[in-house]
Amino acid sequence: MEPIVKVNGLSKSFESSGEIFQVFEELSFNLAQNSATALIGESGSGKTTLINILAGLEPPSSGMVMIAKNEIWNYREPDRARFRLKNMAVIFQQYNLIPSLNVSSNISLHSQLIDNWDQSFQDELIKLFGLKNLLMKYPEEISGGQQQRVAIARSVLTKPKILLADEPTGNLDEENTMSVLKAFEMLLERCKSTILVATHSKSVANKIKSKLILKSGRAKK
Numbered sequence: 001m002e003p004i005v006k007v008n009g010l011s012k013s014f015e016s017s018g019e020i021f022q023v024f025e026e027l028s029f030n031l032a033q034n035s036a037t038a039l040i041g042e043s044g045s046g047k048t049t050l051i052n053i054l055a056g057l058e059p060p061s062s063g064m065v066m067i068a069k070n071e072i073w074n075y076r077e078p079d080r081a082r083f084r085l086k087n088m089a090v091i092f093q094q095y096n097l098i099p100s101l102n103v104s105s106n107i108s109l110h111s112q113l114i115d116n117w118d119q120s121f122q123d124e125l126i127k128l129f130g131l132k133n134l135l136m137k138y139p140e141e142i143s144g145g146q147q148q149r150v151a152i153a154r155s156v157l158t159k160p161k162i163l164l165a166d167e168p169t170g171n172l173d174e175e176n177t178m179s180v181l182k183a184f185e186m187l188l189e190r191c192k193s194t195i196l197v198a199t200h201s202k203s204v205a206n207k208i209k210s211k212l213i214l215k216s217g218r219a220k221k
């Protein structure tokens, strides 16, 4: 089967205060449909940058990103946003919950927007992540680890074709880390999703056989 994500010759550099920093250069890889891959690399190696490029949020400096036959960086921004909303979910390293919405609405909003809301799946995820008593609270009223679980439930609930997860267990204990892996398994089995998960966690990396390793290729130019 054709890979659902194809990346070819992808390079990214940032310019700041007159200097150019190369984050990575000529990266090429594929992700098979209905697979999970751990994205590994030391802090600063470019994991978040790569996830943002795949999500269509940060432009590459050069190279090609093809997602489900769509060359997303050839699209105009509104089309890219529409494509992302329909096909992808991102679990951000900084959670990115909506401050003015309570936990319950934060979890359901994205799924409702794309007309893909599944009440019983939502109940299942609320139970799995122990969020039942937090539903009426606002993001600022709950802990970092609780916010992280809300962000994960929100993304998984959309049943995305592609899930990009950026250090999703960074603030979680071992039991909640296992719940995250369980939720990912649900997506793999029920929705044939493709999952890329940036992680420093040994227990997550051990559970996911396929690995994509970013070497710190940040050369000053």
Ligand SMILES: Nc1ncnc2c1ncn2[C@@H]1O[C@H](COP(=O)(O)OP(=O)(O)OP(=O)(O)O)[C@@H](O)[C@H]1O
Pocket (backbone or CB within 6 Å): 014, 015, 016, 021, 023, 041, 042, 043, 044, 045, 046, 047, 048, 049, 050, 093, 218
């Ligand atoms: N907007 C930006 N402007 C300038 N440099 C940036 C920008 N975003 C990231 N960088 C640089 O690119 C490099 C890669 O950053 P990135 O956040 O992708 O690393 P990471 O692998 O996700 O690290 P961590 O494990 O700490 O989350 C870093 O050296 C960072 O300083």
Ligand SMILES: [Mg+2]
Pocket (backbone or CB within 6 Å): 047, 048, 049, 093, 166
């Ligand atoms: Mg990061």
